[in-house]
Amino acid sequence: MTAVFRRRVRAASLVLACVFCGAWVGVLPSAGVQGAQQESGEPALAVQRVPLAQLEASLPEQPRLKLFEITDQPGLYVMHAPSLAVQGAMFSRIVALTERRDMPRDRVVTMNAVAVNAKRFGEDPAGLTAGNNFSTAQIANFFEVARRQHVRLTDGERSLQDTLVRWRLIREENGMWRAASTRDFLITIPATGTGPAGEVIDPAVRAAILSHELGHWRYFSDPAYAHACRTFWWHQLSYTERAALTQELAGMGYDPSDRIVIDELQAYLLHTPALYMPLMDLPGAGGVDIAQVRRGLEQSVRNPQP
Template sequence: MTISCKHGIRLTAACALSLSAGWSADNACAQAGSARLEMQSEHVDIRRIPIAQLNASLPGDARLALFAIADRPGLYVMHAPSLTEQGAMFSRVVALFERRDMPHDRIVTMAAIATHARRFGTDPAGLTAGNNFSAVELAHFFDLAHQQRLELTPGERTLQRVVVQMGLIVERDGNWQARSTRDFLITIPGLGPAPGGEMIDAPVRAAILSHELGHWQYFSNDAYAHACRSFWWHELSYAERAELTRQLEGMGYDPSDRIVIDEMQAYLLHTPARYMPFADVPGPAGVDIAKIRNKLQKTVTTASR
């Protein structure tokens, strides 16, 4: 997720790819973060709670916390200790599935990810604001790493341990598989400073959570997802589709329909306005974001009746 805020934080989608030499062995901060994350992952319980209790159950400190949402079967939530540690786990997963101009059939090196991030003018220490991946995608990442004989980073090894513990993926006959095609993991960062001097405070974290839960709705609710896809193809003009795609590409997202439709609905319907990165473009070929959002809301509301 990309969050823009006129009143403070701006975490670009390109930051999702931004890991560089900061993860190398000579970086004491990276080493300490990886060690803390690994230690916490060995002693963390999975709390089973209803979704209404999720916000109140999130830690107020830099702690790894795992949740299974009791009244949303298949939904799992990870609260990472910080943006840095979240990025250590997910940067190459994000690159594989979501990012523009990155291969989607193989896992790239950390150096390639850092180079890609710099193309967007971001600090290579920047990270994702939030993540969402199906268990099928997570299993595919680890299976592909095995096929490539790729050494996992410390953060990726921690992620693998956590998702196995949560029961999202299993190893059978040397292959990684999803336990269920309906399982879905979202992740959000802990409170505290972000790269560049910004701050993840409670409102920002709540916005990230809302956005990622929007992706869960798109993944788990077939009628809702169909309404969003129908809206994209039949109610938006070609110029509106092109402009929204252009803006998402500018944030680093892959321009495929699979990505842009899902991101469109998550930003327009599930992200507070002050953090929403879409911008109006005047003129006959432009876009009116508020108008598009209202039309999309009407479409999905009608579909749910």
């Protein structure tokens, strides 16, 4: 969920660039998963159940929060955020805890620390995450780490927590935050519009973000596919190619661990439109040919080895 869509929008990227503000527009009542919420007196969540093929056509044109449960992909949930600012306010510190380079994996940092980290990688601190992907277990872990650390949540984080509890994706159990299922996965994308740093999210950019994030869902939910990607990384790329690609992704702010690098590589090479591809050829003996790497990865996932 990081690195810039450099050719189209400088800050509307898959790279984390932290956000300090962004008013949350509350959960919009509508038809959806109403049973338990109505019984408890809580307002209903606006959740639409659609097959994956109908998701893009179902995205709202207006800057509004909308939640989707994907009926033919069990465990996949999509949040359409009202704006880049709202999305960033909810997720910036979760991204920092989960995958940001040189950020701790065992504690929640301040928003200022996230901003300083973003600046190190050429990101505008007023910028935002353009899209996100997390297992709900990762999100629950963020809230649990914050609870143990006695960290005060931001308004955006509290609203996210409330939304996911009411969506029945996470819960507080015996004083600890847990995911309802380890198989659940949340994608978030922003509404079309202009961000605080002048980023333009038009329908084509939003579709590219969605495609990239769905690539992460494929890696999470399809063990054979993920195995083929890891096998390609370890057995078909040379050491110098792996080092070059890791360095390029780390330069975008990603944690350089194999856990992150392999997942991001497949999402960029196989699921991100070429117009928005941030990975570039690196010439020389220690370089890499991106088109060649893509062809090799495509062949590997089409013909996986045992």
